[in-house]
Amino acid sequence: MLEALTAGAREDAATRRETVSYAEIERRALKAPGTIDAFRALAPASHVRLIAEIKRASPSKGELATIVDAPELAAAYVDGGADAISIVTEERRFGGSLRDLIEVRERVDVPLLRKDFVSEEYQILEARAAGADIVLLIVAALNHLVLARLHEFSRQLGLSVLVETHSADEVRMAADVGAGLIGVNARDLTTFELDRTLFASVRTLIPSGAIAVAESAVNTVDDVRAYRDAGADVVLVGEALVTAEQPRARVEEFREVS
Numbered sequence: 036m037l038e039a040l041t042a043g044a045r046e047d048a049a050t051r052r053e054t055v056s057y058a059e060i061e062r063r064a065l066k067a068p069g070t071i072d073a074f075r076a077l078a079p080a081s082h083v084r085l086i087a088e089i090k091r092a093s094p095s096k097g098e099l100a101t102i103v104d105a106p107e108l109a110a111a112y113v114d115g116g117a118d119a120i121s122i123v124t125e126e127r128r129f130g131g132s133l134r135d136l137i138e139v140r141e142r143v144d145v146p147l148l149r150k151d152f153v154s155e156e157y158q159i160l161e162a163r164a165a166g167a168d169i170v171l172l173i174v175a176a177l178n179h180l181v182l183a184r185l186h187e188f189s190r191q192l193g194l195s196v197l198v199e200t201h202s203a204d205e206v207r208m209a210a211d212v213g214a215g216l217i218g219v220n221a222r223d224l225t226t227f228e229l230d231r232t233l234f235a236s237v238r239t240l241i242p243s244g245a246i247a248v249a250e251s252a253v254n255t256v257d258d259v260r261a262y263r264d265a266g267a268d269v270v271l272v273g274e275a276l277v278t279a280e281q282p283r284a285r286v287e288e289f290r291e292v293s
């Protein structure tokens with residue numbers, strides 16, 4: 036599944052490249068306004084930090100929510116206290132788009148994460164040009180050399196990088212490339228099964244200077260609290276927010292966990 040998602044995202048980027056060349060997207064990226072400091076926004080605090088996600092669907096659940104106005108939802112998240120917004124831009128299985136990212140950037144002033152299956156520099160330039168402050172790199176989709184190269188390329192563009200892991204070995208690899216934001220995703224992207232104990236089992240491997248982000252398997256305040264108790268500085272929440280009747284209030288509840 037992960038291989039297919041990564042290949043599909045690369046194919047879609049190649050299609051966009053036929054219209055917007057590498058030179059042009061690079062020009063746009065270099066002309067984009069400065070990024071917001073994600074490390075400051077997500078720095079460890081007395082309460083949990085929250086990345087609230089905008090996504091319409093997932094391969095494991097199918098359609099999750101009809102999101103007509105992504106900027107409006109993002110604004111509700113921010114009003115509720117979200118420290119950053121994750122925007123899933125993958126088109127084929129998640130129903131996202133770069134347009135969502137561009138439009139949300141115009142509405143809110145917190146760090147934005149482009150969440151997609153990134154495997155090449157063109158996609159990183161797209162993220163920067165569209166207004167992202169953070170880009171996602173998934174260790175399981177990249178070999179060590181490519182991960183290190185894309186991580187450095189992103190940092191040179193002024194982007195923060197959330198390096199996503201799914202095992203102890205992948206956490207070690209993230210630390211090895213100098214990742215300052217290390218995510219542990221409870222969902223195995225090869226099988227889409229959940230392991231709710233994974234974060235706690237690898238937390239001690241995340242370097243003390245890095246920000247620890249727990250991802251997936253969050254439905255209730257108790258789930259957020261469990262991650263917090265296990266040492267999460269930040270929790271990334273998607274499905275529980277896009278399916279909530281009152282997303283702002285839901286963010287407020289999660290954000291209060293200390």
